[in-house]
Amino acid sequence: MANASQDCKPRLRFCPNTSDLLYAEEDKERRVLVYRCKAKNCGYEEDAEHGCAYRHVLKHSKQGEMIRGDMTDDPTLPRTNDYECPECGHKEAVYKQQATVKGMDVYYMCVQCGTERRDNA
DSSP states (O other): OOOHHHHOOOOOOBOTTTOOBEEEEEETTTTEEEEEEOSTTTOOEEEOSSSOSOOOOEEEOTTSOEEETTGGGOTTSOEESSOOOTTTOOOOEEEEEEEETTEEEEEEEETTTOOEEEEEO
């Protein structure tokens, strides 16, 4: 039997009437998760396929740093095209810097395959 957390693959849902984003909410009477359109005068609603609306996966890197799996989707992180992924050869990566006792570490994540790399500056 599969673990419920492994079955959770949330995705954005949109209203077929207005094309607005559907918001996850609890139907308190039926005690189930539903997605509702918040557009004025729409009222569209659909039941969720399972009870998971969001899944946040973290993994520890060898350095003890918390690296998020969705780091490449974060618009607040800087990007560079001056990078070559050691796995797939792609040129674009997101990166973040962290001060250490010995200087500055730069963490890169390839936007193509998700390979992580740390450089000591």
